Amino acid sequence: MKFENNLQKNIQLFKNVLKSDDIIYYQFSAKQSQFCVIYVDSVTDKNEAGKLVIKAIQEQNITNLEDCQKKLQIPAVEKSLSVTDTITALLQGKTILLGAEKFCLTCDFYSYQMRAVAEPPTSTIVRGPREGFNESIKTNLSLVRRRIKTPDFIVKNFQVGKYSKTQISLCYLSSIAPESLVNDVIAKLSSINIDSVPDSSYISKLIIKRKTSLFKQIGNTEKPDIFSQKLLEGRVGILVDGSPIALTLPYMFVEDFQSSEDYFINNYRANMVRAIRVISLIIAVLLPAIFVSAQLFHLQVIPLNFLLTIVSSIKGIPLSPSFEMFFTLLIFEILNEASVRMPKYVGMALSIVGALVLGDTAVKAGIVSTPTIMIMALSGICLYTAPEVVDSMSVLRLVFLIIAGTLGGYGVIMLATYIIIYLCSLDNFGVPFLAPYAPFISNDLKDSLYMDFVPNMKKRPKVLGSDNKTRMGAKNNEKTN
Amino acid sequence: MNYKRGKVFILLFIFCMVSFFTNDFELINIEKTAIIVAIGIDKAEEGVEISAQIAIPQATNQSTTNEDAILSAKAKTIYGALENISLQTGWYPKLTFCNVIIINKEVINQDFMPIINYFLTTNRIQSSAVLSVCEQKAKEVLSSSTPLDYISSFALQKILLRNIDRTSSVLITNIQDFYSNMLSHSRFGYMPYIKSIQTDDKPKENSGSNSQSSNYENEQKEIVPLSSQSANSGGGQGQGGNTQNEQSTLYDASETLLFSNNKLACAFTSSQTNCYNLLTKPIKECFLSVEYEAEGKKKNTLVSIIENFYKVKLKIENGIPILKVELKIICEKEEETPSSYQEEDKWSILSNDALKALESKLNEDIATLIELSKSSNCDFFMVKEKLYRFEPNHYYKLEKNILQLLDYQIKVECKNHH
Amino acid sequence: MKKQIKTGQICAIFIALLPLTKVVCAPSYFAKNCGEKLWQPLIILLLLDLLLLLTCYFIYKKHDNKSFYEILISVYGKPFANGIFILYAIFFFAKTVVPLFEQKIFIENTFYETLPQAPVFYPALIIIFYLALKGLKTFGRTCQIASFITAIGFLLIIFLGIPSADYESLLPLFAFSNKSAPICALTALTYFNDAICLLFFLGSFKAEKKSEFKIFLSYLIPFLCVILFYVTFYGIFDYVALSRKVAISEVGIFSVALINVGRFDHIALFLLALSSIIAVSLPITLSTHCLVQIFGENNRLTISLVLTLMLFGVCVTLSAKYLMVFEFISKYFAPLFVLCGYLLPLLGLGGSNNELQTG
Numbered sequence A: 001m002k003f004e005n006n007l008q009k010n011i012q013l014f015k016n017v018l019k020s021d022d023i024i025y026y027q028f029s030a031k032q033s034q035f036c037v038i039y040v041d042s043v044t045d046k047n048e049a050g051k052l053v054i055k056a057i058q059e060q061n062i063t064n065l066e067d068c069q070k071k072l073q074i075p076a077v078e079k080s081l082s083v084t085d086t087i088t089a090l091l092q093g094k095t096i097l098l099g100a101e102k103f104c105l106t107c108d109f110y111s112y113q114m115r116a117v118a119e120p121p122t123s124t125i126v127r128g129p130r131e132g133f134n135e136s137i138k139t140n141l142s143l144v145r146r147r148i149k150t151p152d153f154i155v156k157n158f159q160v161g162k163y164s165k166t167q168i169s170l171c172y173l174s175s176i177a178p179e180s181l182v183n184d185v186i187a188k189l190s191s192i193n194i195d196s197v198p199d200s201s202y203i204s205k206l207i208i209k210r211k212t213s214l215f216k217q218i219g220n221t222e223k224p225d226i227f228s229q230k231l232l233e234g235r236v237g238i239l240v241d242g243s244p245i246a247l248t249l250p251y252m253f254v255e256d257f258q259s260s261e262d263y264f265i266n267n268y269r270a271n272m273v274r275a276i277r278v279i280s281l282i283i284a285v286l287l288p289a290i291f292v293s294a295q296l297f298h299l300q301v302i303p304l305n306f307l308l309t310i311v312s313s314i315k316g317i318p319l320s321p322s323f324e325m326f327f328t329l330l331i332f333e334i335l336n337e338a339s340v341r342m343p344k345y346v347g348m349a350l351s352i353v354g355a356l357v358l359g360d361t362a363v364k365a366g367i368v369s370t371p372t373i374m375i376m377a378l379s380g381i382c383l384y385t386a387p388e389v390v391d392s393m394s395v396l397r398l399v400f401l402i403i404a405g406t407l408g409g410y411g412v413i414m415l416a417t418y419i420i421i422y423l424c425s426l427d428n429f430g431v432p433f434l435a436p437y438a439p440f441i442s443n444d445l446k447d448s449l450y451m452d453f454v455p456n457m458k459k460r461p462k463v464l465g466s467d468n469k470t471r472m473g474a475k476n477n478e479k480t481n
Numbered sequence B: 001m002n003y004k005r006g007k008v009f010i011l012l013f014i015f016c017m018v019s020f021f022t023n024d025f026e027l028i029n030i031e032k033t034a035i036i037v038a039i040g041i042d043k044a045e046e047g048v049e050i051s052a053q054i055a056i057p058q059a060t061n062q063s064t065t066n067e068d069a070i071l072s073a074k075a076k077t078i079y080g081a082l083e084n085i086s087l088q089t090g091w092y093p094k095l096t097f098c099n100v101i102i103i104n105k106e107v108i109n110q111d112f113m114p115i116i117n118y119f120l121t122t123n124r125i126q127s128s129a130v131l132s133v134c135e136q137k138a139k140e141v142l143s144s145s146t147p148l149d150y151i152s153s154f155a156l157q158k159i160l161l162r163n164i165d166r167t168s169s170v171l172i173t174n175i176q177d178f179y180s181n182m183l184s185h186s187r188f189g190y191m192p193y194i195k196s197i198q199t200d201d202k203p204k205e206n207s208g209s210n211s212q213s214s215n216y217e218n219e220q221k222e223i224v225p226l227s228s229q230s231a232n233s234g235g236g237q238g239q240g241g242n243t244q245n246e247q248s249t250l251y252d253a254s255e256t257l258l259f260s261n262n263k264l265a266c267a268f269t270s271s272q273t274n275c276y277n278l279l280t281k282p283i284k285e286c287f288l289s290v291e292y293e294a295e296g297k298k299k300n301t302l303v304s305i306i307e308n309f310y311k312v313k314l315k316i317e318n319g320i321p322i323l324k325v326e327l328k329i330i331c332e333k334e335e336e337t338p339s340s341y342q343e344e345d346k347w348s349i350l351s352n353d354a355l356k357a358l359e360s361k362l363n364e365d366i367a368t369l370i371e372l373s374k375s376s377n378c379d380f381f382m383v384k385e386k387l388y389r390f391e392p393n394h395y396y397k398l399e400k401n402i403l404q405l406l407d408y409q410i411k412v413e414c415k416n417h418h
Numbered sequence C: 001m002k003k004q005i006k007t008g009q010i011c012a013i014f015i016a017l018l019p020l021t022k023v024v025c026a027p028s029y030f031a032k033n034c035g036e037k038l039w040q041p042l043i044i045l046l047l048l049d050l051l052l053l054l055t056c057y058f059i060y061k062k063h064d065n066k067s068f069y070e071i072l073i074s075v076y077g078k079p080f081a082n083g084i085f086i087l088y089a090i091f092f093f094a095k096t097v098v099p100l101f102e103q104k105i106f107i108e109n110t111f112y113e114t115l116p117q118a119p120v121f122y123p124a125l126i127i128i129f130y131l132a133l134k135g136l137k138t139f140g141r142t143c144q145i146a147s148f149i150t151a152i153g154f155l156l157i158i159f160l161g162i163p164s165a166d167y168e169s170l171l172p173l174f175a176f177s178n179k180s181a182p183i184c185a186l187t188a189l190t191y192f193n194d195a196i197c198l199l200f201f202l203g204s205f206k207a208e209k210k211s212e213f214k215i216f217l218s219y220l221i222p223f224l225c226v227i228l229f230y231v232t233f234y235g236i237f238d239y240v241a242l243s244r245k246v247a248i249s250e251v252g253i254f255s256v257a258l259i260n261v262g263r264f265d266h267i268a269l270f271l272l273a274l275s276s277i278i279a280v281s282l283p284i285t286l287s288t289h290c291l292v293q294i295f296g297e298n299n300r301l302t303i304s305l306v307l308t309l310m311l312f313g314v315c316v317t318l319s320a321k322y323l324m325v326f327e328f329i330s331k332y333f334a335p336l337f338v339l340c341g342y343l344l345p346l347l348g349l350g351g352s353n354n355e356l357q358t359g
Helices: A007-017 A046-060 A065-071 A083-091 A137-145 A179-190 A200-207 A224-233 A253-257 A267-296 A304-313 A321-341 A344-364 A370-383 A387-407 A409-425 B002-022 B078-089 B113-121 B138-143 B152-165 B175-183 B270-280 B343-347 B352-376 B383-390 B392-398 C007-017 C026-037 C039-063 C068-076 C078-111 C124-134 C136-164 C180-187 C196-201 C211-243 C256-261 C265-295 C297-332 C334-349
Strands: A023-030 A033-040 A078-080 A094-098 A104-108 A153-160 A166-173 A219-221 A236-240 A246-249 B033-043 B048-056 B067-075 B092-094 B100-104 B130-134 B188-199 B213-216 B248-260 B263-268 B286-294 B297-317 B320-337 B407-416
Touching (some): A007 A023, A007 A033, A023 A046, A033 A046, A046 A065, A046 A094, A046 A104, A065 A104, A078 A083, A083 A094, A083 A104, A137 A166, A137 A224, A153 A179, A166 A179, A166 A224, A179 A200, A179 A236, A200 A219, A200 A236, A200 A246, A219 A224, A224 A236, A224 A246, A253 A387, A267 A387, A267 A409, A304 A370, A321 A370, A321 A387, A321 B002, A344 A370, A370 A387, A409 C078, A409 C124, A409 C136, A409 C265, B033 B138, B033 B152, B048 B138, B067 B078, B078 B113, B100 B152, B113 B175, B113 C211, B130 B152, B138 B152, B138 B188, B152 B248, B175 B188, B175 C211, B248 B270, B263 B270, B270 B286, B270 B297, B270 B320, B270 B352, B286 B352, B297 B352, B297 B383, B320 B352, B320 B383, C007 C136, C007 C196, C007 C211, C007 C265, C026 C039, C026 C180, C039 C068, C039 C211, C068 C334, C078 C265, C078 C297, C078 C334, C124 C265, C124 C297, C136 C211, C136 C265, C180 C334, C196 C265, C196 C334, C297 C334
Parallel strands (some): B033 B092, B033 B100, B067 B213, B130 B188, B320 B407
Antiparallel strands (some): A023 A033, A033 A094, A078 A104, A094 A104, A153 A166, A219 A246, A236 A246, B033 B048, B048 B067, B188 B248, B248 B263, B286 B297, B297 B320
């Protein structure tokens, strides 16, 4: 389809394709020339468009589109020769100015309602910045730009989604991020062929190597300060329009145990908290399994007095230890899911039902034992010390429980070995998943499960392969190898 | 390949879920497990009678204490007796928590090494379980009530395992040590000899209420159920239930029986046990009574030994084996009768006379021990073993009659703590 | 050959895996044959292994970090190289059998008392297959994790055992000649001779600064820890050492802490059980590696599957006859172990740098 030298014919070209009622065609005249402004009603700032286009054309007595392009004081005015491209631009929120020429002009008066910048609910901290990304990619980019003010900060835009035409921005620092990584990610993003991208998680699922893996292979964050710091380490970041979750890659397992607050508080406290996260995760995943396997297979592991206490509390319980624990964990997961979906008003009632009826009454009725409830509760709480890994660890906890109930302690050991081997074989964009422990990289240990003092972290993580190795102590603009 | 892998995983998952929910591999339920905390071995007409003390956990809302039950069975061998307990009660006897093995004196008068050998070779019981000999029937010892603990074997453990605190009153041994010593060149072993002392102290509540023993014989399958777990049942059938009596039992394990070449050889008195401990391991707590004369008066002093440094070496000089015993102790005065306050008393300092008296007493005790070893042919100073290890060149010449040829040199030195 | 493994990972393999296969049933075997002189065959084996390490070092220096397979091809021709590698595949397979059976005994005796002979152990073969399938790179990384686990578990067990040990029971050190030491060393080769692994890592790793020193130390220190374990074991059990079936689980039981608290040494034993699966996988991984050199990387899945199935068959049919299997392997496979373990590596010293021979 091509533009013609007739305004009505040009308008008809659009009406033939766009049959939606919220596409507005506003025809007006200036001197003796006829123009038409086409825009999408819900995403256009009509006041600005009226002021800067329609009124300006009429006041300045502009008669053709060439003069419009020269004389109108509108930023980002572009000439478009293709009707298809123009329709795409219109649907992306641009305003089209048609005349009796074989081209048209596109201007940007994009305006829409969006959520304000607020503290993200998934990463609350006591000390440190509280800004979080929202669904607007432009806002998100602005938040990052405020933190990285260097010409090396590159943003590459992509459009992904046949119908959604979602804008994706790949962000990186050209002087820090390895070129091979950037090229690899660009190739992967360019190869995505999908109808729509409702959230950044779709992008992460489409570009990872092992698509059926239980473990997360791309990092995510809702906070611009974390996002910028990761870019400065040598990673690349992906922002997706319509999603407040930004992606960072390559990703390593130790990142789940790191919080931005660790860098803002006392170092000793930060290390203590990291140790607590690690221990809590081990307890969360393994404790139910160990308890069941000890009861069924390994009585000798339990000290005698504790064993007698356990035996006394499980007297008369009709369920086998493994089924009892499975049932209790299932109830916990149901409560967990219901508390997220439940309207706020009935949340209180649900807590009472969960705690008193299911917990206390079940023990008194002799359906489950007290140690089981205690272990289930402890495991549930410990899981949320590292909220990033809740998804995979809650599944893993059930798997460990099933294996423990079937094969006992050695089954748990075998599964743990399998998981270690699997994680060791996992590479994300050339970076080993369990770095800096496997392979062992001593330099990177300064910020892993243990955190060194911030002034001592002079080098960027070696595993990310950046040529620009020094981040502290080098002279300005000096690239050090 | 992914589809096949998916199928494999689904099959594995179904298998795991089925086995998880059924758990039926002939697995023995924890509630069907008899947690045996002590074993008593008595002589039976043909073979042995095993009394197993089983810890019974109480439901936590009824009581905060644990109770016990005694189950007995007879058979020709230990293994047979344990199997009889399992067969006739339906409980699987779990011996991992068995820390005390009490053997009646009648049993050790015959060939008892197969019993020790069974305990050593089976992996159902820990080799660290303590061995002891008792004067009365082992079943009675286990059934007795004691003010020290609700379960009598726990009370025994407190006495026997006080050794860990480095006291000198008990010569403790376990299965491993005993057997190892018996297989050594010295071929000796020892076990503490437990004597029961009846007291008027009130026994712990609930103790003994379930110490009902049911005698299971090989021929008769007479099953007597355990009594209900009421606090003051007083209905203990069979032997051992002492709730009707107000007397309770304490234990004395200060005497020691010594064995040589798989037979009972001699015994240590309490003071000899003390002395032997001083020569064989570091001691933190030991009390000795010493009589001496000072300023024309007889005095009796109770001395506590803070630390001991000991060396027992074998040297061959001119073909004669000489056992060189050196003992240095640091001590302080605890009590003296008749008492008279002196400046040194505030530092618990012993007088020179007291120290000299203590030295000569210890010298005498050590000499008595060595003579006892020679006379009973029980090599509890492990002279033969030392000959093998430290004087191998003389081993073949002297190993057969070293005890007879043995000479000794004793050097005892006592010093005040301050 | 692609650089799949790093020097640090080779060190981790030795630290993580070297002690584990030697501390289950082997200590009682040594005690039975040599009594208090059980350290003597260990010293013999250590010296032999250090010589082997030295041989590997000279091969590496001479052939500029080519793999052993490439060296054999270039010096002796491809058919000869293939034959040698098939022999090594059999050698590594045979080396897996006894440690695998002992792991089964360790697991069933130590952890499972109330369970009859159920197939608890057999799923470990899936792990062995998986590890063989993944190759050296994953193996090296896994061992870096396992090295921490082994170090913690092993040292905890030794520290629990040392206070209970009477080291005087090892006396006299040199009196009463021990003629059985060399025979014991020869028949125990199924447990030892781990230095041969280094020969198969040649060409797969890029040498760094002081690589030789690091590898040497990482072999020596665990071996010395093994010797310490053996002497501590004998110091604890003395004359009954030969009757102790599973040494590693019995060494710590006399510790005062265990008597007071309970069997918390099981934590260390579980950790060691984890590393032991990886230790038992090492020979099969190397066997797979040998056959992959001959048949190609594309057949790795088939090769590792076949080897694991063979191992499964051996396990199912013969694991109840451990003593018979051990006697058979220690007697009839000893010449193979000596040949492949100590003599065939000398072939690598033949030829010169960059020598090519058309086969």
